[in-house]
Amino acid sequence: MAKYLLLKHYRGAPAAVNDVPMEKWTPEEISAHVRYMRDFATRLEGTGEFVDGQALAPGGTFVRYDGEGRPPVTDGPFAETKDLIAGWMVIDVDSYERALELAGELSAAPGAGGEPIHEWLELRPFLTEPPTVTE
Amino acid sequence: MDEALLRGLIPRVITILVRRGADFAAAEDAVQDALVQAVRVWPDDPPRDAKGWLVTVAWHRFLDATRADAARRRREDLVDEEPAPGPTPGVDDTLQLYFLCAHPSLTPASAVALTLRAVGGLTTRQIAEAYLVPEATMAQRISRAKRTLSDGGVAPGRARPGPGGGLDRPGDVATVLRVLYLVFNEGYSGDVDLAAEAVRLTRQLAARIDHPEVAGLLALMLLHHARRAARTAPDGSLVPLAEQDRGRWDTASIAEGVEILQAALARDRLGEFQAQAAVAALHADAPTAEETDWVQIVEWYDELTRLTDNPVVRLNRAVAVGEADGPRAGLAALAVLDPSLPRHTAVAAYLHERDGDPETAARLYAEAAHLASNLAERDHLTRQAARLNARRIR
Numbered sequence: 096m097a098k099y100l101l102l103k104h105y106r107g108a109p110a111a112v113n114d115v116p117m118e119k120w121t122p123e124e125i126s127a128h129v130r131y132m133r134d135f136a137t138r139l140e141g142t143g144e145f146v147d148g149q150a151l152a153p154g155g156t157f158v159r160y161d162g163e164g165r166p167p168v169t170d171g172p173f174a175e176t177k178d179l180i181a182g183w184m185v186i187d188v189d190s191y192e193r194a195l196e197l198a199g200e201l202s203a204a205p206g207a208g209g210e211p212i213h214e215w216l217e218l219r220p221f222l223t224e225p226p227t228v229t230e
Numbered sequence: 231m232d233e234a235l236l237r238g239l240i241p242r243v244i245t246i247l248v249r250r251g252a253d254f255a256a257a258e259d260a261v262q263d264a265l266v267q268a269v270r271v272w273p274d275d276p277p278r279d280a281k282g283w284l285v286t287v288a289w290h291r292f293l294d295a296t297r298a299d300a301a302r303r304r305r306e307d308l309v310d311e312e313p314a315p316g317p318t319p320g321v322d323d324t325l326q327l328y329f330l331c332a333h334p335s336l337t338p339a340s341a342v343a344l345t346l347r348a349v350g351g352l353t354t355r356q357i358a359e360a361y362l363v364p365e366a367t368m369a370q371r372i373s374r375a376k377r378t379l380s381d382g383g384v385a386p387g388r389a390r391p392g393p394g395g396g397l398d399r400p401g402d403v404a405t406v407l408r409v410l411y412l413v414f415n416e417g418y419s420g421d422v423d424l425a426a427e428a429v430r431l432t433r434q435l436a437a438r439i440d441h442p443e444v445a446g447l448l449a450l451m452l453l454h455h456a457r458r459a460a461r462t463a464p465d466g467s468l469v470p471l472a473e474q475d476r477g478r479w480d481t482a483s484i485a486e487g488v489e490i491l492q493a494a495l496a497r498d499r500l501g502e503f504q505a506q507a508a509v510a511a512l513h514a515d516a517p518t519a520e521e522t523d524w525v526q527i528v529e530w531y532d533e534l535t536r537l538t539d540n541p542v543v544r545l546n547r548a549v550a551v552g553e554a555d556g557p558r559a560g561l562a563a564l565a566v567l568d569p570s571l572p573r574h575t576a577v578a579a580y581l582h583e584r585d586g587d588p589e590t591a592a593r594l595y596a597e598a599a600h601l602a603s604n605l606a607e608r609d610h611l612t613r614q615a616a617r618l619n620a621r622r623i624r
Contacts, residue, residue: 118596118615125613126465133466153600 098146098187099194101201102217105153107178112213113206120207131204139186139197150182185221194218234430236272236280240265240351243284245323252292254330255376258348260292266353324349325438328431332406333379340375341409347372349434350427360422406435407447407503414451429455436490445494446504452487453510456480468610472519484514505534524554541571549577557585575601576611583618592618 117125139145157171184201188194198218206212240261247257264287268280277283331345343361346352352360358368414428432448460474469475491507508530516522531547534540544567552560560581567574579594595615602608 116596117612118592118599119619120616121620122613122616125609125616126467129467129609130465150605152603 096187096189097191097194097223098185098221099191100217100219100221101184101186101198102219103181103183103214104217105179105181106176108215108217111206111215113208113210114212115207117206124205124207124209127205127209132201135201135204136184144186144188144193144197146185146187148182148184151180153179153181155179191220194220236265236268237351237430238434239281239284241324241327241349243281243288244348245327246285247288247292249323250289253380255380256292256295257288258376260288260295262347262354263291264288265351269353324434328406328435329402330379332409334402334405335378336375338409338412340371340378341405342412343368343371344375345409345431346413346427350431352422352427356422360424361416403439403441403444407443410435411447411503414454425451425455425458442494442497442499443501443503445490446501446507449487449491449494450503450507450510452483452490453507453514456483456487456514462606466606467613468606470610471513476517479514484511487511488514500533500537502534502537505530505537509534522553524550528554541568545571545573545577549580552581552584557581561585572601572603573598576607579611579614583614588618588621 117128120128136145136148155171156169157173158167158169161168186194186197188197195218198216202214202216203211204214206214243264244254244257244261247260248254252260261284264284267287268284272280327349328345331348332341336344343357346357346360347354354369354372355365357372358365361368410428410432413431414425416424429448429451432444432451436444436448456479457471457474459480460476460478461469463469487507488511491504491511494504495508509527512523512527512530527550528547531543531550534543535547545564548560548563548567551563561578564574564578564581569575575594576598579591579598582594583591592615595611595618599608599611599615602611
């Protein structure tokens with residue numbers, strides 16, 4: 096088994112094919128989308144491949160250390176930052192091919208007009224523990 | 231196995247061990263061990279006397295743990311002087327446990343976790359699942375809380391627990407109520423229903439202490455809990471109060487809440503939980519959303535503003551003013567509040583829609599969706615924007 100992170104971006108991924116902001120969909124289309132996402136996660140729980148899924152708020156802050164005895168420096172959010180993560184799903188699957196297949200299904204979630212969004216998702220393998228058997 | 235019965239016994243068993251000479255931290259650990267064993271064993275082999283079983287098993291766990299620790303000779307001597315476990319006295323010190331677990335030296339998260347375990351009788355795993363953190367993390371949070379209570383890690387200037395973390399010198403009622411309110415408001419996830427658990431613990435507290443605000447909090451919980459089935463649509467989306475199917479409200483829970491509230495108000499010692507419950511009761515009392523007595527609701531928000539100068543109360547008041555005196559009045563009340571308040575934009579969107587400006591409302595709903603702090607609310611606000619946008623296009 097291998098773990099993969101499926102990353103969804105608010106910003107920074109190439110534009111989706113069906114790229115319409117959600118507030119311009121109809122309420123029924125939003126419901127269909129939410130249902131699709133929920134059913135997807137439920138199905139992966141059923142197959143034993145779901146690990147975790149979380150959504151992130153769009154607003155964030157950059158923070159850094161500013162020396163002994165001083166409060167950390169904060170800044171942002173920066174409008175020029177190219178990449179903004181919207182959320183993720185962690186899956187634990189048998190193969191890279193299976194991970195690709197699932198990412199493709201998630202990208203097909205319905206959007207405006209009930210058509211698939213064809214959204215770009217980023218698939219990132221986890222670095223694993225070293226194997227016990229090395230030769 | 232009756233889980234509620236089992237959980238109700240946990241605080242009593244802890245206090246029995248404490249009375250026999252165990253300190254709170256050790257007693258609580260021993261009882262948690264006994265509880266985990268009960269959950270495993272009872273389904274196949276139910277005890278005749280559940281409480282006696284728990285006391286016996288927990289006491290043995292305590293003795294084992296104490297004897298295993300050679301450095302704690304002193305406590306072992308103490309243990310040897312204690313009577314063997316036998317029939318347990320009927321005295322109930324559960325109330326003291328509430329105060330101890332909500333001790334002001336604890337952080338809110340620690341107080342919540344400790345209360346759910348020692349008073350609520352939940353296992354560490356159940357609490358961890360409910361708060362979506364790893365079990366090891368929750369176990370650490372609980373042991374740190376107990377160390378704070380028993381090792382004198384109490385912040386200076388605050389009430390200290392007695393030597394050995396005994397059950398004397400508790401926090402105050404307000405602290406306990408805040409902890410229970412937090413548990414209720416976290417809703418639920420995992421296999422434990424935290425809202426229902428908070429109702430149970432508050433009911434148990436109200437039976438042991440005569441205090442109008444305890445009654446006020448219990449009434450508030452019952453009145454909100456009554457609406458639960460109507461709050462979410464089958465697809466999981468939020469249903470706002472005005473659109474809820476009031477036939478699905480739990481009338482028994484409402485009746486109980488109203489009765490408890492009336493008795494509390496009659497004592498003329500108003501507090502914020504009673505005032506909040508009064509608002510909930512007025513909503514519960516309206517057969518339809520249109521029949522809501524918004525004028526009285528505004529008056530209760532005025533009371534609440536006097537009791538606690540909480541900006542969230544002022545925001546809710548602006549909504550009520552918008553219903554009582556029209557959306558323009560609501561927007562005027564909103565205009566004097568800090569726009570960075572949570573839900574400020576959502577309220578503005580709603581009032582603009584009511585004021586006949588769907589364009590501004592749609593823009594603000596979309597903006598409010600970006601600011602939402604939970605998914606259900608974000609989806610709801612996005613739907614509101616979508617609804618208005620779709621209507622304008624047609």
